[in-house]
Amino acid sequence: MSFAWAKQYEPQSTFTKWLDEKLPLPRLVYNAVGAGYPVPRNLNYMWNFGVLAGFCLMLQIVTGVILAMHYAANAQVAFGTVEHIMRNVNWGWALRYAHANGASFFFIVIYLHIFRGLFYSSYKAPREMIWLLGVVIFLLMMATAFMGYVLPWGQMSFWGAQVITGLFSAIPVVGEPLQVWLLGGFAPDNAALNRFFSLHFLMPFVIAGVVILHIWALHIPGSSNPAGVEVKQESDTVPFHPYYTSKDGFGLGVFLIAFTAMVFFLPNALGHPDNYIEANPLSTPALIVPEWYFYPFYAILRAFTGDLTIPFTGIVLIPAKLLGVIGMFGSILVWFILPWLDKSPVRSGHYRPLFNKFFWFGLIPTMAALFYLGGAHAEEPYIMLSQIFTAYYFMHFLVILPIISQIEVPKPLPFSITEAVLGKDTPAEAPRTGTAATGDAGTLPDGSLQPAE
Amino acid sequence: MASDTAVISETGSEEGVRRRDWIHIAALSTAGVGGASLLFPLISQMAPSADVLAASSTEVDIGAIAAGQSIKTTFRKQPLFVKRLTPEEIAAAKKDDGTSMRDPQTLAERTKEGHEDILITMGVCTHLGCVPLGAAEGENKGEFGGYFCPCHGSHYDVAGRIRKGPAPLNLMVPEYSFTSDTVVRVG
Known part of the structure; x- marks a missing residue:
């Protein structure tokens, strides 16, 4: 699908004509990320993170496949082969640091991508499916990242595997056998390491598959935009290429500067030193925390310290351990119903005064606090703070958003994207005034939107 | 402007x-x-890693090899033949120095000066990489009394030179030096 004014792919040479008949791959690319995909003209830099996430996935697959050439998933030698990669393999240090920091940057990019979706309500109709698939990708990413962190078989790897599979033991009746089944033993060992390696290799390709669905679903309604009004006319859009290929290219350059700075100058800043100690089943590190990107969910897990009981009877309905697990998974699963919790027809947070306040002064500080608390020791006052912020987190999605969408009076929306960009009083067809150097950029005629070529 | x-x-x-x-x-x-x-x-990253390269030289004690005897050892994870030639074998090899060969080399070119009786070659057939027979007692030494590759029938003479069969080159002589009269450092 596309807008009626989307440019059509026209093969020029004899070869491309021949290819277009047999396998229209260039046509697919042209319509997906080329000049044949009209995109709202007002996208800001928050719209860069989809492309950056795709880049991160490719980066992780390339570096990961290479690391797998030198790594051995055997509890006897796994730790040693990681050191072998660091010391002996040509450029092994760079590839491993790129992979480890690549995971962190993947999550940074994904969190900003989700943040964009939450603020601009990208999850609303007609884009619910894109959002749902995105949550699936996020869950797959979390599983993949966790299993990847086990592979170096350091102390954090081992105890991470122990703790995360321990989450499943909270499930009533089947929990304990389930954990034993997941690990293939009573504690993490060779069987667990081997299956985690196998699945860690498989999952990125599953993610790539869901990403294709995610992009496919995106191309049905087309990209959302910061104004939150749908595309109405040709002047609302510009072709993806060259406008957003160059904008995304610039964003990629900025991303790579930050990424390479971390890889080359602070490669271990986001990791834990304890993971350079080989796994020891007899000694737990003093502070056992996951990688930073799991902190908010870890904080929610630890926030549940009391059993759910029937008051004054002492009957335990749900033990604290299970409550924590439900809370942690629930904090992500709640996103699956988000499109139906936030019923406001207005998408962009810019036009929603009440939503805007709760977003910036409620949800964002809560997420920042949970990030901090997840990495803190499990002691007061951190536990109480975790409980407060966990409570707000669920309140925000389950109570505040539905109420806001009922009572809020949104600001007037622009008629169209063109009007949002150019202003109401200046007709889009107005002749251009002044020179390129002195003229008003807001009054450029539509002709200026044509590709420079 | x-x-x-x-x-x-x-x-x-x-x-x-x-x-x-x-x-x-x-x-x-x-x-x-x-x-x-x-x-x-x-x-x-696919090229040999530092630990592989570090293991690419090996020392061989040749003191215990009697004349006419060979030993097999490994160099770069490949078989290495070290053979002490008998005076008759040296004479036979020198006699053939002038004959027409696929890969002409004299015995002197394939051994170190003063150690003409020590022939050190890779045990890797230059045809397609099998290990030739002839280094161990009782093995088929081929028509020229040296080595015989059973895979595709290449015959090497006492100096490890290709004389008959499909192999294009003589058995490779690796770089080596004598660190003492009885110890050779290969690689």
Whole structure:
């Protein structure tokens, strides 16, 4: 699908004509990320993170496949082969640091991508499916990242595997056998390491598959935009290429500067030193925390310290351990119903005064606090703070958003994207005034939107 | 005026060089050079790693090898033949030095001066990499009394030179030196 004014792919040479008949791959690319995909003209830099996430996935697959050439998933030698990669393999240090920091940057990019979706309500109709698939990708990413962190078989790897599979033991009746089944033993060992390696290799390709669905679903309604009004006319859009290929290219350059700075100058800043100690089943590190990107969910897990009981009877309905697990998974699963919790027809947070306040002064500080608390020791006052912020987190999605969408009076929306960009009083067809150097950029005629070529 | 020229060259004629071309070329070539240079680590990582290269020299004690006897050892994870030639074998090899061969080499060229009786070759047939027979007692030494490769029937003489069969080259003589009269350092 596309807008009626989307440019059509026209093969020029004899070869491309021949290819277009047999396998229209260039046509697919042209319509997906080329000049044949009209995109709202007002996208800001928050719209860069989809492309950056795709880049991160490719980066992780390339570096990961290479690391797998030198790594051995055997509890006897796994730790040693990681050191072998660091010391002996040509450029092994760079590839491993790129992979480890690549995971962190993947999550940074994904969190900003989700943040964009939450603020601009990208999850609303007609884009619910894109959002749902995105949550699936996020869950797959979390599983993949966790299993990847086990592979170096350091102390954090081992105890991470122990703790995360321990989450499943909270499930009533089947929990304990389930954990034993997941690990293939009573504690993490060779069987667990081997299956985690196998699945860690498989999952990125599953993610790539869901990403294709995610992009496919995106191309049905087309990209959302910061104004939150749908595309109405040709002047609302510009072709993806060259406008957003160059904008995304610039964003990629900025991303790579930050990424390479971390890889080359602070490669271990986001990791834990304890993971350079080989796994020891007899000694737990003093502070056992996951990688930073799991902190908010870890904080929610630890926030549940009391059993759910029937008051004054002492009957335990749900033990604290299970409550924590439900809370942690629930904090992500709640996103699956988000499109139906936030019923406001207005998408962009810019036009929603009440939503805007709760977003910036409620949800964002809560997420920042949970990030901090997840990495803190499990002691007061951190536990109480975790409980407060966990409570707000669920309140925000389950109570505040539905109420806001009922009572809020949104600001007037622009008629169209063109009007949002150019202003109401200046007709889009107005002749251009002044020179390129002195003229008003807001009054450029539509002709200026044509590709420079 | 500067602003006038800027306007003309940016919005002017379709053909010819535009100011914007410069930034296209600069951006794309920077990205291109950066991307292409990434290939180096991605390819180089498959080359032998430091621990493999570190194990690429080996010392062999040749003191216990009697005349006419061979030992098999390994060099770079490949078989290495060390053979002490008998005076008769040396004479036979020297006699053949002048004959027509596929890969002409004299015995002197294949041994170290003063140690003409020590022949050190890789135990890897130059045809397709099998291990030739003849180093161990009782094995088929081929028609020329040296080595015989059972895979495709290459015959090597007492100096490890190819004399008959499909192999293109003599058995390779690795770089080595005598660290003492009885110890050889290969690699």
